Amino acid sequence: MTVTLLPLQEMIRAIRSARTQCEERGVIQRECAAIRAQFRQADNGGRSHNLAKLLYVHMLGYPAHFGQMECVRMIASPRYSEKRVGYLGAMMLLDEKQDASLLITNSIKNDLSNSNQYIQSLALCTLACMGSAEMCRDLAPEIDRLLRASNSYIKKKAALCAVHIVRKVHDLGELFTKAARSLLTEKNHGVVHGAVVLITELCERNSETLERFRKTVPDLVQIMKGLVISGYSPDHDVAGISDPFLQVRILRLLRILGRNNEGASDAMNDLLAQVATNTDSTKTVGNAVLYETVLTVLDIKSESGLRVLAVNILGRFLLNNDRNIRYIAMTSLQKIVGTDHNAVQRHRGTIVDCLKDQDASVKRRALDLSLALVSASNIRSMMKELLSFLSSCPPELRSQTASGIFNAAERYAPSQRWHIDTILHVLTTAGGDVRDETVPNLIQLITNTSELHCYTVHKLYRALLSDISQQPLVQVACWCIGEYGDLLLRGECQETEPVQVTEDDVLDVLETVLQSHMSFPSTRGFALTATMKLSTRITENVDRIRSIVSIYGSCIDVELQQRAVEYNALFKKYDHMRAAVLERMPVIEKNSQGHINGETIKESQTVKVKPGDLLFKRLMHSPWLNTDLKLMQPSTLSVFSVVATVTVYEKDGVTVTLSCEKQSDSGLTVTLTASNSTESDIRGFTLQAAVPKSVQLHMKAPSGDSLPARGAAKVTQMVVLNNPNKVQLAYLQLVSEVFDLSPIFYSFGSQNI
Amino acid sequence: MFEVMKFEWAGRSGLIAFRSSQSFVCCLISALTKAGTTKTCQPIKIIMFALVANQKVVRDWPCFGVVLGGSFLPRGGYTVLLFKMQFMLLFSRQGKLRLQKWYVPLSDKEKKKITRELVQTVLARKPKMCSFLEWRDLKIVYKRYASLYFCCAIEDQDNELITLEIIHRYVELLDKYFGSVCELDIIFNFEKAYFILDEFLLGGEAQETSKKNVLKAIEQADLLQEKSHSA
Numbered sequence: 001m002t003v004t005l006l007p008l009q010e011m012i013r014a015i016r017s018a019r020t021q022c023e024e025r026g027v028i029q030r031e032c033a034a035i036r037a038q039f040r041q042a043d044n045g046g047r048s049h050n051l052a053k054l055l056y057v058h059m060l061g062y063p064a065h066f067g068q069m070e071c072v073r074m075i076a077s078p079r080y081s082e083k084r085v086g087y088l089g090a091m092m093l094l095d096e097k098q099d100a101s102l103l104i105t106n107s108i109k110n111d112l113s114n115s116n117q118y119i120q121s122l123a124l125c126t127l128a129c130m131g132s133a134e135m136c137r138d139l140a141p142e143i144d145r146l147l148r149a150s151n152s153y154i155k156k157k158a159a160l161c162a163v164h165i166v167r168k169v170h171d172l173g174e175l176f177t178k179a180a181r182s183l184l185t186e187k188n189h190g191v192v193h194g195a196v197v198l199i200t201e202l203c204e205r206n207s208e209t210l211e212r213f214r215k216t217v218p219d220l221v222q223i224m225k226g227l228v229i230s231g232y233s234p235d236h237d238v239a240g241i242s243d244p245f246l247q248v249r250i251l252r253l254l255r256i257l258g259r260n261n262e263g264a265s266d267a268m269n270d271l272l273a274q275v276a277t278n279t280d281s282t283k284t285v286g287n288a289v290l291y292e293t294v295l296t297v298l299d300i301k302s303e304s305g306l307r308v309l310a311v312n313i314l315g316r317f318l319l320n321n322d323r324n325i326r327y328i329a330m331t332s333l334q335k336i337v338g339t340d341h342n343a344v345q346r347h348r349g350t351i352v353d354c355l356k357d358q359d360a361s362v363k364r365r366a367l368d369l370s371l372a373l374v375s376a377s378n379i380r381s382m383m384k385e386l387l388s389f390l391s392s393c394p395p396e397l398r399s400q401t402a403s404g405i406f407n408a409a410e411r412y413a414p415s416q417r418w419h420i421d422t423i424l425h426v427l428t429t430a431g432g433d434v435r436d437e438t439v440p441n442l443i444q445l446i447t448n449t450s451e452l453h454c455y456t457v458h459k460l461y462r463a464l465l466s467d468i469s470q471q472p473l474v475q476v477a478c479w480c481i482g483e484y485g486d487l488l489l490r491g492e493c494q495e496t497e498p499v500q501v502t503e504d505d506v507l508d509v510l511e512t513v514l515q516s517h518m519s520f521p522s523t524r525g526f527a528l529t530a531t532m533k534l535s536t537r538i539t540e541n542v543d544r545i546r547s548i549v550s551i552y553g554s555c556i557d558v559e560l561q562q563r564a565v566e567y568n569a570l571f572k573k574y575d576h577m578r579a580a581v582l583e584r585m586p587v588i589e590k591n592s593q594g595h596i597n598g599e600t601i602k603e604s605q606t607v608k609v610k611p612g613d614l615l616f617k618r619l620m621h622s623p624w625l626n627t628d629l630k631l632m633q634p635s636t637l638s639v640f641s642v643v644a645t646v647t648v649y650e651k652d653g654v655t656v657t658l659s660c661e662k663q664s665d666s667g668l669t670v671t672l673t674a675s676n677s678t679e680s681d682i683r684g685f686t687l688q689a690a691v692p693k694s695v696q697l698h699m700k701a702p703s704g705d706s707l708p709a710r711g712a713a714k715v716t717q718m719v720v721l722n723n724p725n726k727v728q729l730a731y732l733q734l735v736s737e738v739f740d741l742s743p744i745f746y747s748f749g750s751q752n753i
Numbered sequence: 754m755f756e757v758m759k760f761e762w763a764g765r766s767g768l769i770a771f772r773s774s775q776s777f778v779c780c781l782i783s784a785l786t787k788a789g790t791t792k793t794c795q796p797i798k799i800i801m802f803a804l805v806a807n808q809k810v811v812r813d814w815p816c817f818g819v820v821l822g823g824s825f826l827p828r829g830g831y832t833v834l835l836f837k838m839q840f841m842l843l844f845s846r847q848g849k850l851r852l853q854k855w856y857v858p859l860s861d862k863e864k865k866k867i868t869r870e871l872v873q874t875v876l877a878r879k880p881k882m883c884s885f886l887e888w889r890d891l892k893i894v895y896k897r898y899a900s901l902y903f904c905c906a907i908e909d910q911d912n913e914l915i916t917l918e919i920i921h922r923y924v925e926l927l928d929k930y931f932g933s934v935c936e937l938d939i940i941f942n943f944e945k946a947y948f949i950l951d952e953f954l955l956g957g958e959a960q961e962t963s964k965k966n967v968l969k970a971i972e973q974a975d976l977l978q979e980k981s982h983s984a
Contacts, residue, residue, distance in 0.1 A: 009941050016940075048982075052944050059850060059943065061865065080981035084974070088947055095858045118974045121952075128956030129856060153970070160955040167837075190961045197958050200836075235963040238918065245962045248915045252836070288914035295912070327883045328913055359882045 006031065008052050015060070028057055032064075039070045047074060048085040055085075055092055068093050068100045075107045080119065083111070087122045096132030105135050112142045117153050120146075124157040128164040136165040140172050147179035152188035159183060159194025163201045173202045177209055184219055189236055189243055192223065196249045203256050214257050217264050221271045224250050228275055239283040251275070251292040258300030265301040272297055276309050287317070287325055291332075298336055311336070311343040318350040323359055330354065330365035337372045348373050352382070355389045360396075367397060371404040379412040383422060391429045398433040402426050406438065416449045417495070420456055424473070428463060431470025439472050443479055448587050455495035457484040462499070464509055469518050475526045478513060481506060482530025483585060486537040503538045507531065511548065521557050528552060528560060532567045536582045546571055653678035654707070670719040676707035696722040836911040838919075838957035839891060840867075841950075842904045843939065848872045851901060851939050852946055856957035875902055885913050898924050900936050922964065923953055929968055948974065 006014060011031055018024035035050045051070055058064035071093060074086025094101040104126075111123035124146075127139060143165060146158040159180070166173045180202060183195035203210040227242045227250075236243035254272075258265040275293050280286040290313055297310040317329035330351065337344045351373065354366035367389070374382045383405070390401050405426055413419035423442050426434065446456050460477035468474050481488065485506055492498050513519055513527040528549070535545045549571065552564035570578050649656040656674045676682050702717040843852035850868060859867070874888060875895050886893050888906075894916040895904040903920045907913070924934075926949050931938040939946050952967050952974075954960065961967045 012941055056943060059853065061850075081978045082981075084948070084978060085944065088944060088951075091951075095855070095860075097858060097860060116977070118970075118977055121970075121974075125951045125955055129854075129951075130858065132858075156960050157955055160958050160960055163958065164956040189963060190966065193962055194958075194960065235965055238922075243962050244918060245915065245959050248912055252912075284914055285918050288912060288918055291914050292912050323882070324884050324914070324917070327885055358879075361883045361886055 006053075008049050008056070011053050012056060028060070028062055032057060032062070036066055039066070047077075048079075048082045051085050051089050055089055058092060064093060068098060072100060072103045072107075075104050075111075080116070083119060083122055087126045090126050091129045095130050096135075101130065101132060102134065105138055108135070109139060109142060112139065112146065117151065120150075120154055121157055124154070124161045128157075128161040131161075131164060131168065133168045136168045136172065140165055140169075140175055144175050144179060147176065147183065152186065152191045155183065155186070156188065156190035156194040159191065159198045163194075163198050166198075166201050166205060170205045173205050173209065177202060177212070181213075181216070184216060184223075189246055193246045193249055196220075196246070196253050200249070200253045200256060203253070210257070214261065214264050217254065217257055217267045220250050220254055220257075221268055224254075224271055224275070228278060238285045240280050241283075241285050241289060244285045244289050247275075247289050248292045251289070251296050255296035255299050258296070260301070262301050268296075268300070269303060269306060272302070273306055273309065276306075276313060281316070284322070284324075287320075287322075291317075291328060294332060298332070298340075307340065308343065311340060311346075315347045315350070318347055318354070323357070323362060326354060326357070327359075327362050327365060330362070330369050334365065334369050334372070337369065341373075344369075345373060345375075345378075348378065348382075352385045355385065355393075360394050363393065364397060367393075367401060367404070371408065374408040374412065376412045376414075379408065379414060380418075383408070387422070387425055387429070390426065395433075398430045399435070402430050402434045402438075406434075406441075416445075417452055417455065420445065420449065420452065421459075424459060424463065427470060427473040427476070428467070431472050434472055439475050442472075442476050446476070446480060447483075447585055450587070452495065453484045454487045454490075454493045456480060457488050458493050458496050458499060461488055461501075461506075461509070464513070468513055468516055471520050471523050474513055474519065475523050478510065478523070478526040478530040481510065482526075482533035485530075485534045489538065503534075503541045504544075506534065506538075507541060507544055507548075510534075514548075514552075521559060524557070524560055525563060528563055528567070532570075533582045535571075536579050654682070668721045670721060671716060672719065673714050673716045674707060675711050675714045676709060677711045679709055681709050682707040698722075837908045838911070838916070838954070839906045839908065841906075841954075842868060842871065842902075843946075844868075844872050844902050844904070845936060846876070846900055846902070848876060851936065852943065852950070854947070854950060854954075871904065871906075875904055884917060894920065896920050901939070919954070919959060922959075923950065925964060926953055926967055929964070930971065 011027075014027050015024055018027055031053060035054055038046070038050050047070075051067060051074060054064050054067040054070075058067075067089060071086050071089035074082045075090060077083060077086065090101075090104055094104065108123045108127055111119050114120050114123075124143075127135065127143075131139070140162075143158050143161050146154055147162060150158065162176045162180075166176065176198060180195055180198045183191055184199070186192055186195070199213055199216070203213050224247065227247055230242055233242050236246075238244050241247070254264075254268050258268055272293055276290065276297070279289050279293070281290055294310045294313050297306050302310075311333075314329045314332055317325045318333075320326060320329075333344050333347070333351070348370075351366055351369050354362055355370060357363055357366065370382065370386065370389075374386075386401065386405050386408075390398065390405065393401055405422065409419050409422045413422070420442075423438075423445070427438070427442075446453070449456070457480045460473075460480045463473060464477040464481075487493075488499065488501060488506060489503060490498075491500050510527050510531050514524050514531070519527070531545055531548055535542050538545075549564050549567045552560050553568055555561045555564060570581065574581075647655060647657045654674065654676055656672060659671050659673075661669045661671075698720040700718040700720070702715055704713070704715050707713075707715055837856070839857045840853070840855045842850065842854075844850050850872075853864070853868065855864060871888065871893065874886070875893070878886070884894060884896055886895075891906045891908060892911065892913060893904060893906055894913050895902055896917060897903075903924065905916050905920060907916050927934040927939070927946065930945070930949055931942070949967070949971055952961070952970050961970070
């Protein structure tokens, strides 16, 4: 069957002129069928064209795996035109995951020793692009040979090929060290560039190599000086900078060599100062070199004058019209804001201005940096800026901004009133994006600021009048009105303009919240409780409250219904206790129990059983972890007794169980028991644990460190935990065998790192 | 603030974020990946302890805490810096791919997924925006020349500005070769575009910093191709 084949360009034209996807598919299927048929035939003149067509089709997203063997055959062809396309096909179709990739190893090997440099170049390029670890191991000696004895065209390619090899198989780095060293002395820029990249890679992988290459710092400084000072060199010039690519690479290598080493850093000090001052910064390319210089200066042990110079360059970048430059300036400043805080503070004004930039990435960087720069001295002005940013920032940044503002306010608030005002401002602007703990935190803050109760309740009342859609704000407002409603009704306030309200007005507001479809169930709970509390703080409308409460006794929402029923009971049967139950809240301790859900502690009428505050989770056969983790439901036992024995690990004959006993309100004793049912002993067995900061850990000595075979004896270890903050703890535990057969549990403690 | 480090171990790489104090070190780690890929590899058998206690996760990766023995963590707070171009894509304003060069081994399916996502992300950017964006754990540097977007993915520590220069150099080479290059040239002569790229970059790194030398080499290779074809 003869099939007419379109030449490559004709086929491309045909595909492009297809009006529908279906038509395009038709053209491609026809062509692919013809190509496949041609592949099966013996050698003919059009092989490279056919493969090129297939590669085009592949780029459009259609399957082309039947071309893999053709690539292998073409690579082995003596014709350069066929080799060229064959190697291109190999790079596109044969990555290291395909089995066929190994078949080309031999061809590559032969081509590496070809007399024609362009053929050698094809082989080097392909190896550096898709060479697998095995291929790299096989061909490394060839590459080494080429590094030493060939022309500069090949040497530069061989150097980069060596880089790829080292990235794939780290140990082979040893092989190239000597050759790399000698390449530095060559004149050809391409070769020197390749050598610098290779040396960088070798130093990164192996600290001994790094030590050895430190001696090259003077040579590198010389080369760099030559580039910076030399006159115009037409071959390598880019907008007045001589070979910026090589300059950047050398600077990077200097950075790696100068890190943590005084001597090397001193040797490059002058050069860096020179580059920093002499490089023309009007074009991007100059800024690229300056940027690399700044990164180097900040990473090595540079003297303070040089560091100041570097930070000033970043400051200049911040004022640059080019948005890209501003962006990278902020990225770099972010890295050093911890160590060179004062230097970065000087540019605070510019950074804050960047908050108003159009670009979302720039805004994000500016936000991160602004939050890092907040301090006690600038808190007021910074907060103004941050609050105005919050009202106009993109939605994805809002919650980060809100939490940043809260943290800053907590640390540096100049006064309580300012703190409360700030939090209220955030709640009104971005109420929907704040974290859940905000409500209880704010309530606690308000309770503890007894002198501002009147002011706070007035402010919140006004806020509630204008807007009841922001749930956290509404919740806090309801709570406050419930607590301090009497201050509101008194009609006098020192800090702010008092409101003249009647009891009915206040109850109206609360009822609006209760009935509004915008209110969450939890918010309505707040409102109902507040209404109830007011029954002891108002004098005339207690009946109205009674009726509200009894209406909600038949509410659909179970939570509200339960509350209403209980409050009803409080009115009917326990009226004598009502005043005592609903009196003013005491000052809340920072970490007390009632803190967790923001509800009043006085909810003692409704006993809510919360899950035990220590959760044990075991994950069921997690797909990315080949080890056994099993999931268990959090225990729903009450807080007061948790005694459970749980098997947390069971693999390869080793079993570890965990049992805990609650000793006190915040203390827990965990007993870990390990046993071994394999045929051989396990030695050097240790158990360790790590916990978050607020929890105190005390590990008692284990009963032993070897697990005898066949469960002859067990190893037990006791761990005492003290969890005063009732922080949730959850942990996953995986065991592995790193050495031989002895499972080793690692942990972090300060002695390990 | 968490300190973030990249580390390599047994041919695999990952990210650690840690903060240390006198009494403990809290460590969140991202999934270990095989070096050079974005795919999660088969689990290395290590013991890990994860503590999630109201801590903000540093990255959106599946998280385990890992404790690292002294022989594994680099000494003295030394960080392995990674600079490498992972891939380069050229695509039109309609999202059609014109050239793709991958310097990391990924399956076809993964490449398609990455391409699709990235093309969508870049095309959604407005004209005056920054040329850099953070995507997954890579930095993307892109620039639009006429109707084509040139897009490079570089690793965390690489210099974005010099990558812009690399993109610019490649465009200049294409321009010189084709004589005032346009998108159609790259469509109909895609294999030549690849050959030029392969003469300029090798394994993701620039191999020749002189424009003249690159063009000379291409010329010579083309002559050789002519000769062998007619032979």
